[in-house]
Each structure stands twice: as C-alpha cells, then as structure tokens.
C-alpha cells in the first residue's frame with residue numbers, strides 16, 4: 001500500500017484536444033479521456049518526494065472522495081501508467097523470435113519485370129524495358145499459390161496481388177492465376193481476393209469487364225493533374241502519360257463497379273501540393289481513395305523530397321486532414337487513405353512489433369520463384385527468404401526479423417508511436433542505409449506529429465459522429 005510510486009512515462013502520452021485531455025496508452029494504442037482526478041494524480045506523483053498511495057490520498061482528498069482517488073490509482077496501475085518505483089520502466093525486452101510457421105495470407109506475384117513506362121523515380125530493383133521484361137511462368141505462379149497454402153493452411157482469407165513492372169503486360173498469366181486460385185481456394189472452403197496496381201496505360205474495356213467479374217481490387221498509379229503527373233511518369237520515349245492515364249482512369253471508373261478504386265500518388269521533390277492533387281483525383285477524376293507515398297529515400301536521391309519539402313508534405317496532409325474531419329462529421333468520406341488508415345489503427349488499437357506484414361503475412365515472389373520481403377525487394381541484393389519450391393527459409397527469416405526487432409527495441413524503445421510505426425518501412429531503410437533491419441530515423445518527429453494529428457481527428461469524430469466508424473471503417477475492415 002505504501003510503496004513509492006512513479007509514473008511510467010514510457011507508456012504514457014498525453015494529448016490535449018481543444019478543452020479535453022486524453023491519455024494515449026502506448027502499450028495498447030488505446031485512447032482514454034483523462035478527467036481532472038487522473039490528471040492531478042499524474043502531475044502530482046513527480047512533484048512529491050516520496051509519492052505513495054497514502055500521500056496522494058492525503059493531498060488530494062480535499063478535492064476528491066478518497067474512494068475515487070484509490071480507484072483512479074488502481075486503474076492507472078492496472079494500465080502500467082503508474083507503478084512501484086523501479087519495478088517497470090515500460091521498455092519492452094527484446095525476446096528473439098523463433099518462428100516455425102508464419103500467418104501468411106498474401107502472395108505478391110511479379111508477373112513481368114518489364115514496364116512500358118519509364119518513370120524517372122521508379123524504385124523497382126528488377127525493372128526492365130518492355131523488350132527485356134522477364135515474365136513469370138504459370139508454373140512458378142501456381143507453385144506460389146501452393147506454397148502460400150502449404151506454409152499457412154489455416155487462414156480463412158487469402159490475397160493474391162499482381163505486380164510488375166506493369167502487370168497488365170502479362171494479362172494472360174493473371175487470368176490463368178485467377179482461374180487456378182478460384183478453384184483451389186474454393187475447394188478448401190477458403191476465400192481469395194485479388195488486387196493489382198497498374199499504370200493504367202494498357203487498360204482496355206475487356207480488362208475492366210474481366211476484373212469487375214472477378215472482383216479484383218485495383219489501384220492506379222497517377223501523380224495528380226497533368227503538370228505534376230507528366231514531370232515523372234513518362235513513356236519510354238520521354239513523353240508525359242497523363243492524357244492516356246486520365247482517359248483510361250475515366251473509362252475504368254465509369255465501368256468498374258465491384259470495389260472502390262484507389263489512386264496511388266508518389267510525391268517527389270518539387271511536388272508537395274497535396275490538396276490540389278487530391279482535389280483533381282477525387283473530385284475531377286472520381287477516384288474513391290487517394291493515397292500519398294512521400295519519397296524520402298529513393299535509390300535516385302535527386303528525386304527524394306528535401307527535408308523542408310517533407311515538412312510541407314506533412315503540413316499539407318494535415319490541411320487535407322481537416323477536410324477529412326469536416327466531411328467525417330457530416331458522415332461523408334473524402335477518401336484520404338493515409339489518414340483513414342491511421343485513424344483505423346487508432347480505432348482498432350493496432351499494436352505492431354514489425355512495421356508491416358512483409359515476410360510474415362506477405363511475401364513477394366520474383367519471376368524465378370524467389371521469395372522476397374515485399375514487392376520492393378524483388379531483384380535486390382538482399383538474400384532471398386526461400387523459394388516457391390522449398391517454401392520460406394525460416395532461419396533466414398528469423399534472423400532478419402530478429403535483427404530488426406532488436407534494432408527497433410533499442411532505437412525506438414522510448415518513442416510514443418513505437419507500436420504504430422515499429423521502425424518504418426524496410427525498403428526505405430534499405431534504400432537509405434543499405435540495411436533493411438535499421439529503423440528509418442530520418443523523419444520521426446514528423447511521424448509523431450502526424451500521429452498526434454490522427455489522435456485529434458479520431459477524438460473529434462468519436463465525440464461528434466461516432467457512427468462514422470460503423471459506416472466507413474467496419475465495412476472496409478470486413479473487406480480487407
């Protein structure tokens with residue numbers, strides 16, 4: 001009862017939103033509204049010389065009933081926000097993984113290394129001009145699906161993702177894989193979803209009809225209005241592709257009904273005008289969702305956003321976030337994927353030890369059947385994680401994951417968004433430091449500020465239109 005107490009700062013992040021205070025409980029990514037009593041306890045403990053339950057009750061009982069103080073303290077202790085001094089510093093120990101199976105649900109197939117475009121900033125390690133494109137064979141694709149089911153037979157839902165180069169340049173394989181997968185997964189009583197990211201230039205009405213029939217989720221790579229898009233997304237002849245892509249996107253959006261279609265925007269140096277890009281893609285072209293990928297560590301450093309541009313990007317994302325919030329309060333969505341994902345994570349209490357599913361929930365298969373962390377690593381010099389014949393090489397995978405877990409436990413252990421960021425994208429680290437296991441430390445402050453902004457948006461929606469989550473988050477989750 002009279003142990004000396006301390007606040008476990010490493011588990012606690014306090015956020016003020018308008019006239020309210022919230023506790024962001026870091027270990028569980030949960031938010032609690034903090035009342036006056038909780039706030040007083042948390043601020044009093046560091047100010048007392050020897051804070052104990054009794055000393056706190058003694059000092060606070062002129063303002064609050066004793067039972068309330070004890071119960072608030074008990075709650076803070078149960079959340080490990082207050083603890084006996086020296087017992088717990090909130091830093092999680094590094095415990096090495098020894099996975100002998102993985103919850104694999106997704107396989108990304110690099111169906112052709114060839115791409116008919118020549119985007120200046122392209123990061124793909126195994127990208128080829130169209131004539132040199134290496135196409136995946138059906139045999140490799142079939143083995144990839146079989147490997148997925150063998151490695152992880154107990155999932156109820158799986159995803160097959162088509163990637164390239166430009167995946168539409170191997171449409172025959174896509175159709176064969178879909179036909180095979182639909183049969184195999186159905187025979188096992190499992191659901192399979194398909195998705196693809198394309199530059200849209202090869203898209204025809206025949207493709208759209210086919211994708212609609214097979215419920216294939218589609219994302220289009222497009223960088224905004226012509227002036228932005230044509231800066232980097234050019235054909236092999238050096239011509240801008242906006243006119244073609246916009247025409248094809250309009251055709252797609254008018255004919256395809258199965259699922260919302262997203263636009264994926266790559267932000268490179270000189271392009272930070274998030275609002276104009278979103279407005280064009282959402283309002284003018286009619287995409288359902290727009291997601292932004294800021295390039296901070298591309299292979300070609302000339303295209304990386306400069307530090308001050310990255311600040312602009314995050315500021316502009318917050319401005320668009322205000323529009324997202326205003327729409328959400330009217331129970332509408334403006335399809336701003338980056339923020340939608342963040343508030344989904346906050347709503348669901350996402351707790352990540354690893355930044356993404358690469359290597360664990362997902363692997364990317366290169367055209368020869370090699371297993372890679374994700375689509376960005378196909379063709380890189382990072383050791384393969386196995387192949388479609390032998391399956392995942394667990395010692396190699398465990399070795400990589402443990403290196404990353406150890407490095408992020410060390411470097412990120414006191415960061416309040418450690419369970420949302422988990423050290424950031426492996427490929428960014430690889431491009432920046434040559435080491436995918438090293439966390440991406442170059443824009444942590446911006447990321448932390450972005451998460452605080454997400455907390456603000458989340459709490460405002462929760463207070464003024466909690467039904468937004470049932471309308472826009474639960475259905476998306478069910479689809480995932």
Ligand code: SF4
Nearest residue numbers: 412415418421423444
């Ligand atoms: S990389 Fe930076 S922002 Fe991400 S968890 Fe680590 S310290 Fe935090």
Ligand code: SF4
Nearest residue numbers: 356358374425426427
């Ligand atoms: S490593 Fe990076 S690019 Fe690859 S899946 Fe993870 S977050 Fe995405």
